[in-house]
Amino acid sequence: MPKAYIIARVTVTDPERYANYVKGATEAIRKYGGRALARGGRMTSLEGEARPRNVVLEFDSLEQAERYYNSPEYQAAKSEREGAAIAEIVAVEGAE
Template identity: 60%
Template structure:
């Protein structure tokens, strides 16, 4: 079964509110077995518009990644992020 990846590109507008999200999200990540492949670090746009922060999470499969996103735990964390950051998140199935 192919792995799945959640890719998030973020520009934080309210660091205090975003910190609450960042403190809560790992609970959901742990519950669904997410592995952090990239979080922050150096990046640059090769095409298109870049955001200041990029995160890549790996999951065992597509269904688990979707369950993570829709979970009570993640949605609670997400509630602190809304309005605190411009956020683009994509779920991708691996090869």
Template identity: 55%
Template sequence: MKAYWIAQVDVTDPEQYTEYTQRAPTAFALYGAKFLARGGRSIAMEGRETPQRSVVIEFPSYQHAIDCYNSPEYQQAKAQREGVATAEIIIVEGAPLGEDGV
């Protein structure tokens, strides 16, 4: 079953944040990640204010998603984000598809 990273990110230093965005793709490629949403328009219908960036990343499995986050490649990229952005990241396992594809 597929899994997803759901991230909400607020960037305080866009110039320094590019250090993260240049390094993170290495980890994503190693673990078969596919971006489904990345920084497009969004609106908060409930809960906290809309973050600056909302990101949804699909992985082949729950374990791939966890392994990517814990990988040395991602942890190196994440270190570049410290102090220049705040992020909330959750990993969620996808639902099994029924006979009708839903």
């Protein structure tokens, strides 16, 4: 079964509130078996519209990634992000 990845492209507009989101999201990532492969850090825009914060999370399956995203723990964290960032988030199945 291929791994799955959640890819988030984010512009933080309220760093203090976003920090609360990160704390809750990190706990949910651990609980649902996710691993952060990239989380912020330096980036270079190669093409298209860039966002300054980029996150890549790995999960054992697309279903597990969806369980994480839809979990009560993540949804509580997500409520902290609303109004604190502009985000584009996708879940994608990896290649075999």
